[in-house]
Amino acid sequence: MATQLFVTCLVDAFYPEVGEATVAVLERAGDTVAFPVDQTCCGQPAFNVGMRDEARAMAVHTLSVLDATEGPIVVPSGSCADMIVHHYADLFEDDPESAGRAARVAGRVRELTQYLVDDKGRSDLGTACDGCTATYHPSCHGLRNLGIRAQPEALLDATPGMTRVDLPDAENCCGFGGLFAVEMPDVSVAMMETKIANIEKSGADMLVGVDVSCLMHLAGGLHRRGSPIRVRHIAQILAGAPDDD
Amino acid sequence: MTTEVPVTFLGRVRRDRALGIVAPINAGARLINGRRIEEAAGYPQMESMRDRTRAIRLDALGRLDELLARFAGRVEAGGGHVYFAATGDEAADYIRALASREGVSTIVKSKSMVTEEIELNEALEHDGLETVETDLGEFIIQLAGEKPSHIIAPVLHKTRQQIGALFAERLDVPYTDDPTELNAIARTHLREIFLAADMGISGCNMAIADTGSIVLVTNEGNGRLTTTAPRIHVVVMGMERIVESMPDAATVLEVLARSATGQRLSVYTNVITGPRRPADPDGPEQLHVVILDNGRSQTLAGSEAEILACIRCGACLNVCPVYREVGGHAYGFTYSGPIGAVLTPSLQGLDTWHELPYASTLCGACEDVCPVRIQIPQMLLSLRARSAEEGNLPGWLRRGIRIYARAATRPARFRRLLKAGGLAGRVLAKEGWIEKAPSHGAAWTGARDLPQPATRSFHQRWKEQNRGT
Amino acid sequence: MERDAFLARVREASRSAVLPAVIKEDAAAPTHEGDLAELFVERLEDTDGVAHRVRADEVVATLADIAGQYDADRFLAWTDDQMPVRGVAAGLIARGLRPHPGEVPASPADRMRHQGEYRDLRLGITGADAGLAESGSIVLTHGHGRPRMASLIPLVHVALLPVSRLEWSLSTWSSAHGGEVDSTTNLVIITGPSRTGDIEMQLNLGVHGPKHLHVVLVDD
Numbered sequence: 001m002a003t004q005l006f007v008t009c010l011v012d013a014f015y016p017e018v019g020e021a022t023v024a025v026l027e028r029a030g031d032t033v034a035f036p037v038d039q040t041c042c043g044q045p046a047f048n049v050g051m052r053d054e055a056r057a058m059a060v061h062t063l064s065v066l067d068a069t070e071g072p073i074v075v076p077s078g079s080c081a082d083m084i085v086h087h088y089a090d091l092f093e094d095d096p097e098s099a100g101r102a103a104r105v106a107g108r109v110r111e112l113t114q115y116l117v118d119d120k121g122r123s124d125l126g127t128a129c130d131g132c133t134a135t136y137h138p139s140c141h142g143l144r145n146l147g148i149r150a151q152p153e154a155l156l157d158a159t160p161g162m163t164r165v166d167l168p169d170a171e172n173c174c175g176f177g178g179l180f181a182v183e184m185p186d187v188s189v190a191m192m193e194t195k196i197a198n199i200e201k202s203g204a205d206m207l208v209g210v211d212v213s214c215l216m217h218l219a220g221g222l223h224r225r226g227s228p229i230r231v232r233h234i235a236q237i238l239a240g241a242p243d244d245d
Numbered sequence: 246m247t248t249e250v251p252v253t254f255l256g257r258v259r260r261d262r263a264l265g266i267v268a269p270i271n272a273g274a275r276l277i278n279g280r281r282i283e284e285a286a287g288y289p290q291m292e293s294m295r296d297r298t299r300a301i302r303l304d305a306l307g308r309l310d311e312l313l314a315r316f317a318g319r320v321e322a323g324g325g326h327v328y329f330a331a332t333g334d335e336a337a338d339y340i341r342a343l344a345s346r347e348g349v350s351t352i353v354k355s356k357s358m359v360t361e362e363i364e365l366n367e368a369l370e371h372d373g374l375e376t377v378e379t380d381l382g383e384f385i386i387q388l389a390g391e392k393p394s395h396i397i398a399p400v401l402h403k404t405r406q407q408i409g410a411l412f413a414e415r416l417d418v419p420y421t422d423d424p425t426e427l428n429a430i431a432r433t434h435l436r437e438i439f440l441a442a443d444m445g446i447s448g449c450n451m452a453i454a455d456t457g458s459i460v461l462v463t464n465e466g467n468g469r470l471t472t473t474a475p476r477i478h479v480v481v482m483g484m485e486r487i488v489e490s491m492p493d494a495a496t497v498l499e500v501l502a503r504s505a506t507g508q509r510l511s512v513y514t515n516v517i518t519g520p521r522r523p524a525d526p527d528g529p530e531q532l533h534v535v536i537l538d539n540g541r542s543q544t545l546a547g548s549e550a551e552i553l554a555c556i557r558c559g560a561c562l563n564v565c566p567v568y569r570e571v572g573g574h575a576y577g578f579t580y581s582g583p584i585g586a587v588l589t590p591s592l593q594g595l596d597t598w599h600e601l602p603y604a605s606t607l608c609g610a611c612e613d614v615c616p617v618r619i620q621i622p623q624m625l626l627s628l629r630a631r632s633a634e635e636g637n638l639p640g641w642l643r644r645g646i647r648i649y650a651r652a653a654t655r656p657a658r659f660r661r662l663l664k665a666g667g668l669a670g671r672v673l674a675k676e677g678w679i680e681k682a683p684s685h686g687a688a689w690t691g692a693r694d695l696p697q698p699a700t701r702s703f704h705q706r707w708k709e710q711n712r713g714t
Numbered sequence: 715m716e717r718d719a720f721l722a723r724v725r726e727a728s729r730s731a732v733l734p735a736v737i738k739e740d741a742a743a744p745t746h747e748g749d750l751a752e753l754f755v756e757r758l759e760d761t762d763g764v765a766h767r768v769r770a771d772e773v774v775a776t777l778a779d780i781a782g783q784y785d786a787d788r789f790l791a792w793t794d795d796q797m798p799v800r801g802v803a804a805g806l807i808a809r810g811l812r813p814h815p816g817e818v819p820a821s822p823a824d825r826m827r828h829q830g831e832y833r834d835l836r837l838g839i840t841g842a843d844a845g846l847a848e849s850g851s852i853v854l855t856h857g858h859g860r861p862r863m864a865s866l867i868p869l870v871h872v873a874l875l876p877v878s879r880l881e882w883s884l885s886t887w888s889s890a891h892g893g894e895v896d897s898t899t900n901l902v903i904i905t906g907p908s909r910t911g912d913i914e915m916q917l918n919l920g921v922h923g924p925k926h927l928h929v930v931l932v933d934d
Binding site: 048181 | 258566571605607608612613633642656663680685694695701703707
Binding site: 269273276277297299300301303304306307308309310313314317319323327329330331335379380381382385398399400401403404405408424425427428431432435436439440441453455456457458464465466467469470472473474476484490491492494495496498499506508509510511512513514515516517518519520521522524525526527528536538542543545546547548549550551 | 715716717720721722723724725726727728730731732733734736737738739740757760761816817818822825826829830832833846848849850851856857858859860861862863866867883884885887888889891892893895896898899900901902903904905906907908909910911912913914915916918920921922923924
């Protein structure tokens with residue numbers, strides 16, 4: 001039975017190399033990877049701003065695509081996995097059939113590091129990263145809603161040549177928050193600056209995360225100030241593409 | 246001199262950041278948060294007490310009318326008076342009539358958020374009643390003519406020098422900025438007023454239905470003085486602030502101070518039952534309890550009912566990454582931080598307050614620390630859904646999401662959109678980054694670069710590698 | 715608004731409320747091992763209170779020492795029959811201290827004058843109905859012979875607490891005594907001297923209430 005990849009719209013549009021790295025690491029873990037090609041977006045952007053009709057339409061589409069498959073559904077994003085697992089139920093309170101389908105699909109959805117470490121017992125998949133000093137930012141939705149923290153840290157700790165350093169105030173939100181980043185820019189940027197100051201304080205030369213949403217926002221801030229700190233999704237560390245920029 | 250209050254949340258944020266008042270609030274919030282964490286580490290029952298607190302508060306909300314009726318009966322049996330106020334105006338009118346009847350001229354107040362919610366001081370002053378705040382932070386706020394910037398620590402935004410100058414100017418004392426001396430000045434000044442006041446007005450942390458008691462929690466002692474020295478004690482109470490029994494109150498009390506300041510209990514936990522009894526050597530002759538609705542029954546009937554379980558500890562403010570960057574005034578009303586973002590629009594309507602539920606990244610830190618385990622992010626989402634339905638979203642956002650949703654339900658169109666993004670990226674980007682995005686994208690690129698959209702999306706790469714589905 | 719209309723509106727709202735289902739269970743009584751008095755002293759000191767531990771016949775001398783420490787020549791106390799140790803007031807008077815009357819006069823003018831005399835009162839002496847070891851707190855109830863002002867107005871509050879009255883926590887005390895809180899107009903749980911951090915988060919003691927809290931644990 002193949003493992004289904006739900007790649008997420010941000011990876012699809014901005015960081016396809018993260019998608020490719022995800023496929024590579026799943027294959028190295030022994031899985032056959034399938035990519036249901038009609039997938040688009042889980043609907044979180046619409047849901048978070050309150051446009052539930054639009055979010056529902058996207059959820060219905062996503063469910064129809066995923067429900068036509070079997071096997072685990074792996075998502076290289078904590079927030080997208082959280083959307084499907086916890087919020088699709090909110091969209092289908094009046095639609096028991098879709099609610100049932102949502103529950104069925106949600107039962108198969110796993111964020112990448114949950115899948116590798118908790119389900120497959122593999123925290124040893126890191127490709128060597130000699131002399132890398134990395135710090136891990138625990139994205140909020142994954143951290144608080146799915147309990148994702150120990151898994152990426154275990155994966156990093158088992159990566160040969162890598163030193164993991166603690167991120168001060170790690171659990172503070174980075175300030176992305178989806179459309180919050182452009183609707184409340186002053187606040188988003190202030191939060192970003194606080195997070196970047198902590199990243200710099202950690203002494204790391206690399207920032208690793210499980211959500212490209214946060215990483216995109218932080219990478220944008222780091223690049224604007226000319227920082228040499230590299231930003232990577234955990235899949236890239238595992239697949240061994242640390243120099244991919 | 247009146248200053249224009251910016252009407253938008255962001256306007257107030259910009260004003261306060263420019264004024265430099267946010268940085269001390271940030272530092273203060275982090276400090277208090279640290280104390281909460283330290284105390285919680287030494288308190289093994291915290292998680293089970295939080296569970297019990299949640300059960301107590303939600304159970305009370307589910308039987309609110311029953312508990313309020315029982316409470317009122319017990320208060321009256323003990324010689325107190327109970328007045329049910331549907332609105333803030335009704336509450337204020339009752340108190341004003343009482344003051345007039347009883348020849349009251351000076352009133353002392355113990356810190357009470359609900360009296361600020363209904364602007365009680367302004368109503369009383371309108372009648373020429375001198376109403377003096379006695380909580381040190383609230384006293385300072387009152388002298389300065391400002392509003393508090395934090396639910397528990399009202400003057401986090403002020404420096405000692407500012408307070409020193411304020412006292413020198415308004416209290417006619419020599420300037421000092423030493424907190425111990427400022428404290429002593431306030432103690433002496435307020436003591437005179439306490440002992441001369443005719444009426445003391447307090448809030449109510451919790452009412453106890455079974456015994457008709459009011460629980461009042463303070464650290465300074467002003468709560469005790471307010472409810473002991475004057476001959477009339479008036480309690481203003483949000484109708485949801487009630488538990489059934491003293492054991493229930495004890496559970497809540499054991500998490501309240503720990504969550505608010507990292508203390509095991511606040512210095513003074515008062516349980517007040519009725520006015521003075523014949524054998525009592527001191528205490529007020531009259532007790533009046535004003536029970537306030539002011540939008541709470543509407544909230545209780547709706548999808549944000551759970552927010553009424555709040556015990557006003559302020560832990561959510563201290564941990565909120567948004568609150569730390571904007572301070573309390575930005576929320577525009579009595580309640581700030583995550584609690585304010587839900588309570589204010591819920592009590593006062595989304596028409597005026599539709600921005601507040603969006604002042605959040607939904608990070609969930611608030612729910613993590615709330616002693617009542619209130620699901621704030623869930624309520625922010627339901628408020629956002631109502632707000633969008635009521636037409637409060639900006640047009641560009643609504644149109645943008647609609648276009649995106651239409652593409653995201655049509656796979657071929659979605660893949661074309663990805664291609665278009667790649668092309669746009671090639672035009673706008675330099676060396677993989679966009680430094681100046683057009684239109685609303687400028688809100689991103691003001692302070693951050695935007696990575697160039699991929700020229701070949703994941704979908705395209707997969708197709709090119711001929712991998713099928 | 716009329717009471718019935720108000721409550722009817724609340725009842726209706728409760729009916730349609732979106733509230734998670736909960737089961738309110740009774741708290742399991744936490745067990746505590748170890749010496750309650752020792753823990754009480756530790757926790758009281760955490761709150762900047764001062765602990766003494768003496769025999770009943772040493773109480774007056776201890777109080778006189780405290781009075782001397784703070785230059786107190788007057789004291790406001792609960793009446794003798796309300797104290798856990800007898801003869802306190804008499805003992806202090808014998809040592810030259812003057813008692814302040816606790817009973818507040820009825821007439822407004824006399825009341826104002828009486829309260830004015832509180833101004834420089836340095837020492838208040840009370841008993842305590844219970845001690846809560848976990849938080850280092852004392853529980854005081856008021857009524858005949860027990861002026862509230864004794865523990866509120868003076869610079870120093872000294873509470874006499876028999877060791878046998880120590881309990882574990884507010885919750886355990888409430889399980890046993892919570893139903894009786896209405897037997898007194900005013901019950902107060904005191905946890906340390908009056909404090910504030912309102913000015914730049916700097917701790918200051920003695921804002922409105924006493925600046926110093928002494929608890930004299932009396933072995934009984």
